[in-house]
Amino acid sequence: xxxxxxxYIQYISAIRRYSPRTQSIxxxxxxxxxxxxxxxxxxxxxxxxxxxxxxxxxxxxxxxEDRKLGARTVNLHLSVLSGFCRYLMTQGRLxxxxxxxxxxxxxxxxxxxxxxxxxxxKYFSETAHAxxxxxxxxxxxxxxxxxxxxxxxxxxxxxxxxxxxxxxGLRRAELASLDVRSLDRQRNMLTVRGKGDKMREVPxxxxxxxxxxxxxxxxxxFFGGVPEAGDPLLRTPAGRRLYPVYIDRAVxxxxxxxxxxxxxxxxxxxxHTLATGLLNEGSDLNSIKExxxxxxxxxxxxxxxxxxxxxxxxYEKAHPRAKDPSDxxxxx
Numbered sequence: 001x002x003x004x005x006x007x008y009i010q011y012i013s014a015i016r017r018y019s020p021r022t023q024s025i026x027x028x029x030x031x032x033x034x035x036x037x038x039x040x041x042x043x044x045x046x047x048x049x050x051x052x053x054x055x056x057x058x059x060x061x062x063x064x065e066d067r068k069l070g071a072r073t074v075n076l077h078l079s080v081l082s083g084f085c086r087y088l089m090t091q092g093r094l095x096x097x098x099x100x101x102x103x104x105x106x107x108x109x110x111x112x113x114x115x116x117x118x119x120x121x122k123y124f125s126e127t128a129h130a131x132x133x134x135x136x137x138x139x140x141x142x143x144x145x146x147x148x149x150x151x152x153x154x155x156x157x158x159x160x161x162x163x164x165x166x167x168x169g170l171r172r173a174e175l176a177s178l179d180v181r182s183l184d185r186q187r188n189m190l191t192v193r194g195k196g197d198k199m200r201e202v203p204x205x206x207x208x209x210x211x212x213x214x215x216x217x218x219x220x221x222f223f224g225g226v227p228e229a230g231d232p233l234l235r236t237p238a239g240r241r242l243y244p245v246y247i248d249r250a251v252x253x254x255x256x257x258x259x260x261x262x263x264x265x266x267x268x269x270x271x272h273t274l275a276t277g278l279l280n281e282g283s284d285l286n287s288i289k290e291x292x293x294x295x296x297x298x299x300x301x302x303x304x305x306x307x308x309x310x311x312x313x314x315y316e317k318a319h320p321r322a323k324d325p326s327d328x329x330x331x332x
Contacts, residue, residue: 018195021244037050075105122260156214164212177193188206219235285297
């Protein structure tokens, strides 16, 4: 491994507090660039010397034409290299950022996907039994080793994963990092550790807090002990803290069974759904920004596009003259 790459990954881990997944992505990009551009990929001096516009353009062409990568992925590679170059500038190894002189491929702007309110209401209605006190009482009568006990516990857990993501707009890593002490029942709030190790408070509606309480009682029965403050709030049937792949599978399993919920079944679409719904109900962008843990308002403004499309649809349906354009007659 190139020592410059190692030092940069250590920097984004210890100083920037990037997640392990982000660190892995950054490392893979830099290792791939070094392997393509250098005869000796482990040579730090050669790596720094290679970071010039011509080499970076050649690498960009390689990604698009040889690797057949899409514009978004190519832009990700260039963004990682740009951050690496900025780091090398602070180390005195580069005088300027050469990535700024490279023309990036254009990408189509995609509006955030979201689920319709009616579809989500139907999901919560049809799965209410999984979060009910009746199923909790049934679980109490079973041996934790029985298959039915595992089924009841995991069904409740998966439903709560969807409930929390839909109610709070948390990212996957944020949901997985929640501890028992993260929940403030008196104030109906969650304390969340977000990107860059930034802490924020996220409000919860009382019904979701109640669902969490019933889940914790189910976990106490299933695992045979009262969870402590520092224990994970949500645990897999094996007793482990939730992890990204498990959360993805839980969302797909829960939402995939409903034909009314179309498109991708992912935690991030649930996050988009909350943001879009709040904006449509009149919440201001700054409040949504704080709720979602965005570092800048620009990241939040993308949701206004969905609201504008909805406004246009309402306008065209409700405006008297929009119903019949034939009343527009040319002057004689």
